[in-house]
Amino acid sequence: MPSANAILPWLSKIDANRWYSNFGPLLQDFEARLAGRFARPTRVVTSVNATQALTLTLRALGIRAGTLCAMPAWTFVASAHAVAEAGLTPWFLDVDPQTWMLDPERVRSDLKCAPGPVGAVLVVAPFGQMPDVTAWEQFQAESGLPVVIDAAAAFDQARDARIPLVVSLHATKVLGIGEGGFLATEDGALADRVRELTTYGFNGDRNARRQATNAKLSEYAAAIGHAALDAWSEDRRRFQNTGQSLRLGLAPEPRITFQTGWSLHWVTSVCMIRLPGLLALPVAEALDQSGIDTRAWWGDGCHQTDAFRDCPRTDLTHTAILAQSSLGLPFAQDMPLQDVDRVCEVLKGVLKRL
Numbered sequence: 016m017p018s019a020n021a022i023l024p025w026l027s028k029i030d031a032n033r034w035y036s037n038f039g040p041l042l043q044d045f046e047a048r049l050a051g052r053f054a055r056p057t058r059v060v061t062s063v064n065a066t067q068a069l070t071l072t073l074r075a076l077g078i079r080a081g082t083l084c085a086m087p088a089w090t091f092v093a094s095a096h097a098v099a100e101a102g103l104t105p106w107f108l109d110v111d112p113q114t115w116m117l118d119p120e121r122v123r124s125d126l127k128c129a130p131g132p133v134g135a136v137l138v139v140a141p142f143g144q145m146p147d148v149t150a151w152e153q154f155q156a157e158s159g160l161p162v163v164i165d166a167a168a169a170f171d172q173a174r175d176a177r178i179p180l181v182v183s184l185h186a187t188k189v190l191g192i193g194e195g196g197f198l199a200t201e202d203g204a205l206a207d208r209v210r211e212l213t214t215y216g217f218n219g220d221r222n223a224r225r226q227a228t229n230a231k232l233s234e235y236a237a238a239i240g241h242a243a244l245d246a247w248s249e250d251r252r253r254f255q256n257t258g259q260s261l262r263l264g265l266a267p268e269p270r271i272t273f274q275t276g277w278s279l280h281w282v283t284s285v286c287m288i289r290l291p292g293l294l295a296l297p298v299a300e301a302l303d304q305s306g307i308d309t310r311a312w313w314g315d316g317c318h319q320t321d322a323f324r325d326c327p328r329t330d331l332t333h334t335a336i337l338a339q340s341s342l343g344l345p346f347a348q349d350m351p352l353q354d355v356d357r358v359c360e361v362l363k364g365v366l367k368r369l
């Protein structure tokens with residue numbers, strides 16, 4: 016997160032403007048800077064977090080309430096909460112064992128035995144690795160089903176798409192403002208509808224055009240966003256350097272693998288490794304005994320949480336294997352090199368013993 020000193024000049028602008036929320040100049044400029052990251056004309060609509068942005072995007076697409084939303088079981092539980100809040104029922108599908116994502120081919124065949132009418136597909140970019148956007152654009156065009164990408168962790172790789180993307184700006188993500196998120200879309204009408212949903216259904220006057228909520232970001236959040244964007248290229252380089260040090264330290268143990276291109280072609284705020292066999296739990300316990308903390312970020316998968324246990328699902332073999340063979344290592348852009356070395360040495364030792 017940006018330091019207080021880096022945020023201060025932006026906060027002073029708020030004092031001068033005397034404009035504190037409701038789409039003030041800092042928020043408008045922040046959205047313009049985010050939109051400027053896309054090559055084609057793209058609208059950015061900020062909101063209080065990515066979970067809300069996903070819910071409001073699904074609502075704005077006018078998907079029939081009560082229909083199924085096909086989505087991966089291998090995701091953070093926020094994806095399912097967003098789907099349920101939009102009045103849809105999560106239908107958990109298995110992911111591809113290599114990419115950890117839904118595969119359009121496989122979803123096409125899953126759709127043939129859907130347990131009810133399907134209203135939408137939510138594709139997740141796991142830990143920030145983007146799916147094949149072109150393949151999903153084709154899928155949407157062919158199937159007629161609206162596709163939304165939960166690109167919560169994919170700030171770095173979120174790129175031009177004819178399908179809506181939602182990115183998180185949570186403190187744990189690669190570009191953080193504390194709490195926040197945004198929709199990026201080339202569909203201006205969709206952007207307008209989502210904007211209305213974030214501000215009581217208002218659009219230019221005080222008439223509530225539709226039942227909505229309040230999910231706006233204040234000027235203070237935008238100030239942090241500007242400071243975060245100012246630091247982004249340096250931060251990105253540091254994430255990349257730390258990640259490459261970790262890759263180098265673990266290179267002598269080829270049984271440990273990373274997401275394709277992680278810290279090489281794209282960066283994210285977490286380090287997810289894949290272990291041989293189903294060793295995630297024993298490795299986590301052994302690391303813990305050496306004082307090294309780890310995270311099973313997505314637990315056993317969304318479908319195994321109390322809230323979503325009763326939702327329909329397909330066979331989830333790959334999800335179950337992923338949950339038992341992947342692990343989040345300590346990772347930060349400013350992680351000291353001796354900490355990187357220690358994690359690598361201890362982890363290699365643990366794997367030799369198991």
Ligand SMILES: *Cc1c(COP(=O)(O)O)cnc(C)c1O
Pocket residue numbers: 064065066067090091093094139140142165167168182183184185195196
């Ligand atoms: C972080 C995350 C979210 C939630 O984002 P918030 O901004 O915290 O609401 C949703 N989906 C995925 C895949 C995430 O990683």
